[in-house]
Amino acid sequence: DAGITQSPRHKVTETGTPVTLRCHQTENHRYMYWYRQDPGHGLRLIHYSYGVKDTDKGEVSDGYSVSRSKTEDFLLTLESATSSQTSVYFCAISQRGPSSGNTIYFGEGSWLTVV
Amino acid sequence: DQQVKQNSPSLSVQEGRISILNCDYTNSMFDYFLWYKKYPAEGPTFLISISSIKDKNEDGRFTVFLNKSAKHLSLHIVPSQPGDSAVYFCAASPLSNTGKLIFGQGTTLQVKP
Numbered sequence: 001d002a003g004i005t006q007s008p009r010h011k012v013t014e015t016g017t018p019v020t021l022r023c024h025q026t027e028n029h030r031y032m033y034w035y036r037q038d039p040g041h042g043l044r045l046i047h048y049s050y051g052v053k054d055t056d057k058g059e060v061s062d063g064y065s066v067s068r069s070k071t072e073d074f075l076l077t078l079e080s081a082t083s084s085q086t087s088v089y090f091c092a093i094s095q096r097g098p099s100s101g102n103t104i105y106f107g108e109g110s111w112l113t114v115v
Numbered sequence: 116d117q118q119v120k121q122n123s124p125s126l127s128v129q130e131g132r133i134s135i136l137n138c139d140y141t142n143s144m145f146d147y148f149l150w151y152k153k154y155p156a157e158g159p160t161f162l163i164s165i166s167s168i169k170d171k172n173e174d175g176r177f178t179v180f181l182n183k184s185a186k187h188l189s190l191h192i193v194p195s196q197p198g199d200s201a202v203y204f205c206a207a208s209p210l211s212n213t214g215k216l217i218f219g220q221g222t223t224l225q226v227k228p
Binding site for chain 1: 119121151156157158159160161164172188204206215216217218219220221
């Protein structure tokens with residue numbers, strides 16, 4: 001298994017509160033990603049990082065921000081959580097961008113419920 | 116706008132038979148395609164990939180076929196085993212290698228003993 005740790009693994013929070021999910025890797029991979037998984041939508045990219053302090057938006061970035069101050073950590077923040085952000089969040093890593101011969105490895109997921 | 120589509124939400128096959136999972140895409144800039152397998156309460160795990168310069172890639176019981184003109188790829192599992200029961204996602208990456216891997220909605224495969 002790729003060395004990816006997500007925390008917290010489960011969280012219930014109230015609407016309007018800030019939430020931060022943490023992804024920690026021990027593989028020294030350059031790329032890190034945050035995806036969310038929802039029924040009928042599969043996995044959708046929220047934000048990704050291609051290096052320390054280098055980030056870019058994905059398909060569903062509204063309402064989310066990210067930070068990467070160290071190679072090993074990638075934080076996902078919901079500034080003011082809404083019920084539509086109830087989802088399973090997956091962190092992923094790769095040595096390079098997804099291209100021929102490169103593989104993205106996923107963490108085990110963080111279950112977030114916004115009530 | 117779903118750029119990668121898996122139109123079959125579920126598939127059920129008998130153990131020992133072939134499983135065929137399909138995936139369509141709309142963006143002609145995609146040049147690298149992957150299949151991931153996901154068990155409940157776990158993260159997706161990489162299964163097999165194919166580059167747009169190929170039309171077939173095989174790894175053991177798993178074979179991926181790519182038809183670029185039809186913008187279609189498929190995953191064949193032969194023979195299917197009960198342990199193959201999972202959700203399968205296809206994913207695609209654009210030529211620009213921007214880091215964006217786009218996933219389909221997933222197909223739930225059930226292999227019956």
